[in-house]
Amino acid sequence: MFGPGSIVGILGGGQLGKMLAVAASRLGLEVHIYAPEPDAIARSVAKFNTVAAYDDAASLTAFAKVCDVVTYEFENVPAQTAAIAGENSALRPGALALEVAQDRLTEKTFLRDKAGVPVIGFKDVKSVFDLKRAGKEFGWPIILKTRRFGYDGKGQVKVDSEAGAQAAFDSLSGDLIAEAFAPFAREVSIVAARGLSGDFAAYPLIENLHRNHILHTSTCPTHSDKGVAKDMAKSIMDALDYVGVMATEFFQMDDGSLIINEIAPRVHNSGHLTQNAGCTDQFEQHIRAICGRPLGGAVPAHITQMTNLIGDDVAGLPALEADPAANIHLYGKGAPRPGRKMGHVNRIIKD
Ligand SMILES: Nc1ncnc2c1ncn2[C@@H]1O[C@H](COP(=O)(O)OP(=O)(O)O)[C@@H](O)[C@H]1O
Numbered sequence: 001m002f003g004p005g006s007i008v009g010i011l012g013g014g015q016l017g018k019m020l021a022v023a024a025s026r027l028g029l030e031v032h033i034y035a036p037e038p039d040a041i042a043r044s045v046a047k048f049n050t051v052a053a054y055d056d057a058a059s060l061t062a063f064a065k066v067c068d069v070v071t072y073e074f075e076n077v078p079a080q081t082a083a084i085a086g087e088n089s090a091l092r093p094g095a096l097a098l099e100v101a102q103d104r105l106t107e108k109t110f111l112r113d114k115a116g117v118p119v120i121g122f123k124d125v126k127s128v129f130d131l132k133r134a135g136k137e138f139g140w141p142i143i144l145k146t147r148r149f150g151y152d153g154k155g156q157v158k159v160d161s162e163a164g165a166q167a168a169f170d171s172l173s174g175d176l177i178a179e180a181f182a183p184f185a186r187e188v189s190i191v192a193a194r195g196l197s198g199d200f201a202a203y204p205l206i207e208n209l210h211r212n213h214i215l216h217t218s219t220c221p222t223h224s225d226k227g228v229a230k231d232m233a234k235s236i237m238d239a240l241d242y243v244g245v246m247a248t249e250f251f252q253m254d255d256g257s258l259i260i261n262e263i264a265p266r267v268h269n270s271g272h273l274t275q276n277a278g279c280t281d282q283f284e285q286h287i288r289a290i291c292g293r294p295l296g297g298a299v300p301a302h303i304t305q306m307t308n309l310i311g312d313d314v315a316g317l318p319a320l321e322a323d324p325a326a327n328i329h330l331y332g333k334g335a336p337r338p339g340r341k342m343g344h345v346n347r348i349i350k351d
């Protein structure tokens with residue numbers, strides 16, 4: 001169990017790392033940021049900083065040795081980086097969560113076969129022939145995605161018919177996966193924590209609205225699903241022997257049934273609303289879990305809504321500052337760029 005004075009290492013220095021660092025600091029812990037960017041925004045709230053590449057074995061080893069526990073704020077931590085961190089410190093969540101979440105084919109196969117949860121129909125695509133076969137089997141449209149490095153809808157195309165298969169295949173590079181199209185009524189997520197001894201705490205179901213494939217608003221709690229989503233998240237986290245906070249994204253159908261889209265082995269944008277929901281927020285919850293401490297309460301006191309501030313949305317700051325209901329969180333990034341997450345606003349919408 002790590003407490004005040006212990007050092008939490010974070011791989012990555014973006015807004016998630018920054019908010020994790022603030023939460024750790026609130027608990028009396030010290031933070032060490034490891035990232036290649038000298039000006040990573042999380043550095044401003046960390047006592048210790050390493051500027052080095054993720055494949056710099058000597059720097060990684062030195063970093064991990066001085067940290068009591070190492071965690072990460074992004075899922076594309078290279079396997080070798082995770083291995084070195086794990087050999088020289090406690091790596092939480094572990095390497096398996098990274099391996100599974102980094103590759104959509106590995107992920108969906110693991111979720112279906114090891115965690116026993118429902119996933120959308122999928123097929124490994126090595127050729128246009130495979131893609132056309134997926135269309136015949138699942139019906140068109142098909143969503144064709146790169147297996148690795150996709151985010152905010154990047155690295156995926158909708159293929160409406162067999163006639164569009166060749167162009168879609170040619171438009172993406174790297175290993176590919178085809179998915180059946182989910183005719184969902186809404187998108188929802190579960191943000192949950194699992195502690196060192198397998199203890200589990202999930203926030204209620206969160207409803208997510210996207211704009212231009214980027215998360216726009218999240219609201220929690222939303223439509224009841226009778227706890228099914230939480231049970232699925234728990235099955236996944238148990239199968240991964242997970243320690244920390246993890247997000248599970250679902251497609252919810254008209255009849256209320258749920259299909260898992262993907263998991264994120266980290267704190268998640270849809271969980272930012274927990275910062276003002278009147279319970280332990282996801283960042284503190286993650287720090288508690290990885291430090292082997294008891295999990296905090298995950299029952300919100302209010303219905304809370306988060307709205308992302310993307311690109312020029314930050315121009316609306318004066319109006320937000322004049323709004324007493326707006327809890328403003330800015331990340332301290334430089335100039336706004338289209339699609340860049342600059343901050344978010346949390347509002348209690350009902351007590
Ligand atoms: N199989 C699918 N059927 C329908 N919509 C999908 C499917 N896969 C992805 N989408 C839509 O695209 C969005 C982004 O896809 P996702 O797989 O979550 O990738 P990312 O890593 O970019 O978040 C989803 O939130 C959903 O709106």
Ligand SMILES: [Mg+2]
Nearest residue numbers: 152249261262
């Ligand atoms: Mg997603």
